Amino acid sequence: xxxxxxxxxxxxxxxxxxxxxxxxxxxxxxxxxxxxxxxxxxxxxxxxxxxxxxxxxxxxxxxxxxxxxxxxxxxxxxxxxxxxxxxxxxxxxxxxxxxxxxxxxxxxxxxxxxxxxxxxxxxxxxxxxxxxxxxxxxxxxxxxxxxxxxxxxxxxxxxxxxxxx
Numbered sequence: 001x002x003x004x005x006x007x008x009x010x011x012x013x014x015x016x017x018x019x020x021x022x023x024x025x026x027x028x029x030x031x032x033x034x035x036x037x038x039x040x041x042x043x044x045x046x047x048x049x050x051x052x053x054x055x056x057x058x059x060x061x062x063x064x065x066x067x068x069x070x071x072x073x074x075x076x077x078x079x080x081x082x083x084x085x086x087x088x089x090x091x092x093x094x095x096x097x098x099x100x101x102x103x104x105x106x107x108x109x110x111x112x113x114x115x116x117x118x119x120x121x122x123x124x125x126x127x128x129x130x131x132x133x134x135x136x137x138x139x140x141x142x143x144x145x146x147x148x149x150x151x152x153x154x155x156x157x158x159x160x161x162x163x164x165x
Contacts, residue, residue, distance in 0.1 A: 001058055002079045002122070005036070005050035006133040007043045014039045016046035019132030020054045022061060028148055032057065033132040045101045047082040051089070051119075052104035054078060055111045062116070075115050079122040086119050 002021045009017035015035050022030040032053070040046040058076045066072060080086055088094045089108045111117045128144045130136060136144075 001054050001076065002127055002129045003051050003054040004081060004127055004129040004133045005043070005046040007040065007046050009035070009133065016040050016049070017133050018046075018050040018053055019129040020050070020057060021129050021132070022057065024061075024065075030057070030061065031132065043082065044084055045104075047080065047085045048089075048101050048104040048108065051078065051080060051085060052107045055108050055117060058117055059111070075118040078117045078119045079127065080119065081122055081124040081127045083121055086121050090119050 001023070004019045006017045006019075008014050013035070015038070017033065017035050020030075020032040021028060036046060036049050038049065040049065055078070058078065062072055062076060089105065090112050092113060094109075108117075108119070112119050124130070128148065131141055131144050
């Protein structure tokens with residue numbers, strides 16, 4: 001899953017926006033873009049709210065896949081572009097100094113400690129969820145969307161199979 005938040009996206013209400021994209025075997029299966037229910041004063045808080053929502057959605061998708069008989073091997077990958085959020089949720093001895101973010105922090109931290117998710121850093125310029133959280137011009141928008149819409153895959157194997165028959 002790729003996740004991101006944009007602080008104070010709504011200029012009227014002052015609320016941030018959450019953007020999440022879930023993939024299974026490089027195929028997008030679910031996306032989520034919604035204004036957050038709380039007003040955050042820092043990017044740290046809005047990113048934790050976004051990743052808490054993403055963590056809960058990952059757990060739901062994993063359970064649904066298990067119900068369908070799909071074997072789940074290892075943790076799910078969660079990619080974010082805020083180093084401080086990733087560091088504070090992946091280091092077991094980290095302490096939270098912002099009490100109002102406690103619930104979101106503990107939910108993400110618990111999933112990382114339980115090896116349900118593996119929280120990793122991705123550069124802000126490579127995070128595909130930027131298309132859901134930020135206003136981007138076409139030249140910036142298209143390189144994010146094109147690989148998802150037009151995934152090339154391995155085309156050689158199909159040509160070899162058709163020549164053999």
